[in-house]
Amino acid sequence: MLPEQGTPEWRQMRCGWLGASQVHLAIARTKSGWSASRENVMAQLIVERMTGIPTEGFSSSAMEWGAATEPQARAAYAFSRDVDVQECSFIRHPTINGTGASPDGLVDKGGIEIKCPNTATHIDTLLNGTIDGKYRTQMLWQMACAGLEWVDFISFDPRLPGLEMWVMRVERDDAAIKLLEEQVTEFLLELEKRMKKLEELRA
DSSP states (O other), X not given: OOOOTTSHHHHHHTTTSBOGGGHHHHTOEETTXXXXXXXXXXXXXXXXXXXXXXXXXXXXXHHHHHHHHHHHHHHHHHHHHTOOOBOOOOEEOXXXXXXEEOOSEEXXXXXXXXXXXXXXXXXXHHHHOXXXXXXXXXXXXXXXXXXXXXXXXXXXOTTSTTOOEEEEEEEOOHHXXXXXXXXXXXXXXXXXXXXXXXXXXXX
16 A cells, blocks of 8 residues: 555655656756756755655645645535545656656546645635646646646635635646656756766765
8 A cells, every 4th residue: 555645654655756846846947057946856856865865845834734724625626526536645657767746636537736825825826817837837747647637726725715715727738748758857867877976976
């Protein structure tokens, strides 16, 4: 049985692997080249691979609120859509070693990505009706790893009665996924090269 998301076993399972929420950082560019975020993610994964110890991420009160509220959001979505939402573990990409995704739930041929932001952000999402590009990238990578046809983005804030939940579906885009797969493969090849050089220095 695969470990539940958020558990120490789940963190260990994905240690050294590029997750869906990191993909937008790994492929980020500036006008002059790769962004600092790419370097930071690569360094984190190198350390994890060399030590076998998952990096402890920063946790703010807002993040803790989001984690605590996520089950309520999942239940609200399931009730409103009259569907069964299956929780899942870390799903490895079928052909690219070293990367995977952890959707917040699986629904038939699709999935869900839940965000429980602060109220200001939730209101902004309600008024603008758009999804941040980094989340679209995350969802496309979930589709690539889990073979999904769509992912529903859910913004949920129970502090706003009557407007608690906003949902937008992102359909599978094979051309966009193919480009992401090429970029992630390039990132992971570079990671392997750096790992090899560092191991030689350590020998």
